[in-house]
Amino acid sequence: MSKRFFVGLDMGSSRTKVALLNADRQLVGHAVKKSGTNFAATAKACLDVALDMAGGTRKEIAGAVSTGYGRTNVSFITDRSKTEIGCLAKGCYHYFPQAITIIDIGGQDNKVINLDAAGRRGSFKMNRKCAAGTGAFLEEMAGRLDLQLEEMNALAQQSREMIKLGSFCTVFSATEVLESIRHGKKVSDIVKGIFYSVIRRVLEMDALTEQVTMTGGVVEHNPYLVEMAQEMIERPVLVPDFPQLAGAVGAALYAVEGEGDPPAEPGWGGAKLIWALQ
Amino acid sequence: MMDDKKTVRKKIQTTDQMNKIMADYFYGLNQAATTGSQKVAWCTSVGPVELLRAMGFVVYFPENHAAMLGATRTSNEVIPTATAIGYSPDICSYLTSDIGAYLKGITPLSKAYPGIKSVPKPDVLVYNTNQCRDVQDWFAWYSRTLGVPCIGVSSPKCISDVTAAHIDDVTRQIEALIPTLVSISEQKLDLARLREVVSLSRQCTDIWKEVLETATASPAPLTFFDSAIHMGPAVVLRGTREAVAYYRLLLSEMKERVGSGIAAVDGERLRLFWEGLPVWGRLRQHSEIFAGLKANIVASSYGSSWIFPALDPDDPIRSMAKAYLELFIVRADVYKEKHLQEMLEKFRVDGIVFHDSKTCPHNANTHYGLPQRLEMKTGIPALVISGDVTDMRCISDEQTKTNIEAFIEQLEEGK
Numbered sequence: 006m007s008k009r010f011f012v013g014l015d016m017g018s019s020r021t022k023v024a025l026l027n028a029d030r031q032l033v034g035h036a037v038k039k040s041g042t043n044f045a046a047t048a049k050a051c052l053d054v055a056l057d058m059a060g061g062t063r064k065e066i067a068g069a070v071s072t073g074y075g076r077t078n079v080s081f082i083t084d085r086s087k088t089e090i091g092c093l094a095k096g097c098y099h100y101f102p103q104a105i106t107i108i109d110i111g112g113q114d115n116k117v118i119n120l121d122a123a124g125r126r127g128s129f130k131m132n133r134k135c136a137a138g139t140g141a142f143l144e145e146m147a148g149r150l151d152l153q154l155e156e157m158n159a160l161a162q163q164s165r166e167m168i169k170l171g172s173f174c175t176v177f178s179a180t181e182v183l184e185s186i187r188h189g190k191k192v193s194d195i196v197k198g199i200f201y202s203v204i205r206r207v208l209e210m211d212a213l214t215e216q217v218t219m220t221g222g223v224v225e226h227n228p229y230l231v232e233m234a235q236e237m238i239e240r241p242v243l244v245p246d247f248p249q250l251a252g253a254v255g256a257a258l259y260a261v262e263g264e265g266d267p268p269a270e271p272g273w274g275g276a277k278l279i280w281a282l283q
Numbered sequence: 284m285m286d287d288k289k290t291v292r293k294k295i296q297t298t299d300q301m302n303k304i305m306a307d308y309f310y311g312l313n314q315a316a317t318t319g320s321q322k323v324a325w326c327t328s329v330g331p332v333e334l335l336r337a338m339g340f341v342v343y344f345p346e347n348h349a350a351m352l353g354a355t356r357t358s359n360e361v362i363p364t365a366t367a368i369g370y371s372p373d374i375c376s377y378l379t380s381d382i383g384a385y386l387k388g389i390t391p392l393s394k395a396y397p398g399i400k401s402v403p404k405p406d407v408l409v410y411n412t413n414q415c416r417d418v419q420d421w422f423a424w425y426s427r428t429l430g431v432p433c434i435g436v437s438s439p440k441c442i443s444d445v446t447a448a449h450i451d452d453v454t455r456q457i458e459a460l461i462p463t464l465v466s467i468s469e470q471k472l473d474l475a476r477l478r479e480v481v482s483l484s485r486q487c488t489d490i491w492k493e494v495l496e497t498a499t500a501s502p503a504p505l506t507f508f509d510s511a512i513h514m515g516p517a518v519v520l521r522g523t524r525e526a527v528a529y530y531r532l533l534l535s536e537m538k539e540r541v542g543s544g545i546a547a548v549d550g551e552r553l554r555l556f557w558e559g560l561p562v563w564g565r566l567r568q569h570s571e572i573f574a575g576l577k578a579n580i581v582a583s584s585y586g587s588s589w590i591f592p593a594l595d596p597d598d599p600i601r602s603m604a605k606a607y608l609e610l611f612i613v614r615a616d617v618y619k620e621k622h623l624q625e626m627l628e629k630f631r632v633d634g635i636v637f638h639d640s641k642t643c644p645h646n647a648n649t650h651y652g653l654p655q656r657l658e659m660k661t662g663i664p665a666l667v668i669s670g671d672v673t674d675m676r677c678i679s680d681e682q683t684k685t686n687i688e689a690f691i692e693q694l695e696e697g698k
Contacts, residue, residue, distance in 0.1 A: 087692065088685055088692055089689075091689060091692045091696075114682070125696060125697060126692075126696060128658070128665075128693075131682060
């Protein structure tokens with residue numbers, strides 16, 4: 006009997022993630038690449054890596070669902086899509102089948118999603134049109150400190166005296182960081198303050214009513230953020246094995262179930278506001 | 284799950300008639316202002332328009348003009364000009380759009396109505412702060428710039444119950460406007476004419492209410508986006524026979540649609556409520572997102588803002604005061620919560636969308652926990668989208684789309 010694979014393709018603002026499930030819903034292949042400017046090429050490259058890992062071919066793909074900001078840019082593989090909110094919910098509930106509050110820290114968005122014990126979405130929140138607390142914020146701060154992103158986690162862990170940032174705004178925070186540099190503060194202490202700022206921003210988005218679960222690329226590459234969150238909310242936080250893949254896994258689960266929405270059709274016959282320009 | 288059936292667009296036939304009366308209105312204003320045949324009053328959208336019409340003024344509404352600047356996506360060309368003279372980008376973008384457009388000599392009226400070169404020059408500016416303080420500051424700028432008198436009503440705000448004391452206060456303030464208006468219009472106030480105008484205004488709003496309530500039918504014959512446009516005559520022509528006649532036609536068409544089971548959104552699967560101002564620069568885009576998802580926004584608090592059941596020709600001025608105070612925007616959260624709950628039940632709504640308009644906190648009921656309380660009380664899910672009434676710099680289209688799609692997914696999964 007031939008193998009059957011189900012693809013979840015999460016085309017994020019910063020990174021593209023592919024999760025490949027078998028019919029038993031086991032993760033058998035995956036890949037993450039920078040989204041770049043050619044979404045289709047990146048998605049194809051991710052898919053090939055994931056298929057190689059699973060020992061499969063494109064002909065063995067039985068279903069695919071896309072998600073993320075570029076979800077409608079990957080018609081070469083599927084025109085079925087779900088929002089990242091839906092996919093994150095699906096993916097996290099797959100790993101933690103209980104009432105959960107998901108905190109996802111992505112490249113451009115933060116999301117807080119509440120699920121009941123049956124996995125139904127009760128509510129969700131996304132950050133406002135502001136990069137504070139997102140991966141983009143960390144990237145900006147890393148640049149100011151002349152650091153590679155992957156250096157930040159270890160530095161934050163080394164800190165003994167955190168420098169807190171007071172501002173809401175990424176630009177103002179950058180000014181605060183520069184001020185700390187001028188005053189000769191330790192880079193590790195500044196980085197810990199930056200991490201603290203990220204967690205503070207996401208914790209104020211919603212009441213964390215259920216068992217907290219954290220996902221997203223920022224969480225995967227900076228596990229110290231999870232430790233900080235646990236300390237701040239004084240509760241344990243669950244993290245799936247591949248937090249960056251949670252949305253892609255959710256999309257693949259929708260593919261297993263044969264779901265995903267076709268593209269929406271426009272359809273309003275309303276008039277224009279300028280009455281004479283009909 | 285969505286099906287693949289293409290959603291059919293349906294034009295409201297009465298739109299042509301609306302376009303005609305709106306064109307007549309703007310050309311009439313232009314004629315009055317350029318020839319001096321009639322005095323021109325500028326009025327806030329829920330200002331004492333009945334009094335102004337009764338005293339022979341033709342009435343222009345800068346808020347309507349600002350909405351046009353937003354809808355034509357002109358606002359962002361002109362807001363920086365107002366900002367540069369000291370009007371913050373954080374305050375009402377109607378104000379900054381309109382003042383910026385005036386400073387730059389731009390008006391969408393010129394393109395829409397050939398021959399109109401500018402907004403009509405006012406003889407008097409009349410405000411009512413029942414909506415916000417910004418309207419007073421807005422008119423004050425024109426008063427200083429054009430050397431025109433600016434008078435108005437400083438309304439009580441955030442009131443739970445409208446009391447006799449509130450009504451007495453506003454009644455006295457409206458009465459106090461009369462001497463100035465008499466001297467400008469050179470006409471005495473004719474009480475019989477005022478009663479007539481108030482009666483026409485009441486008829487207009489009663490029929491408009493009936494129009495909106497046809498959307499209690501399933502499927503609904505109109506959308507919030509239709510109402511945002513077809514409210515035009517209720518805003519700028521209430522108190523006239525033309526507005527009453529127009530809404531009779533529109534009501535008839537909506538009733539026909541209901542009778543024939545014609546849906547504004549083909550295959551209506553979800554019924555939503557919109558709280559807050561429209562995003563004028565994205566009206567069509569938002570309407571298409573919702574319609575594409577087979578979701579119809581069947582009602583709104585905004586559309587209902589031009590319904591004044593208190594207007595009474597037998598007691599014209601006092602009833603105007605009461606009508607302007609009973610407005611949703613003037614009320615405290617206790618009232619708003621109750622009112623919204625009633626609307627959600629009446630229109631059998633599956634979900635409510637709150638528009639958090641960045642520069643209009645007075646008309647964005649998302650800052651004091653109201654969505655959360657309402658959701659807790661009714662069990663009807665709420666979505667808050669960040670946006671603005673005209674300033675498109677405050678909008679992330681992709682984030683809005685994701686929010687809406689995720690909300691619809693949530694509602695469909697919960698059905």
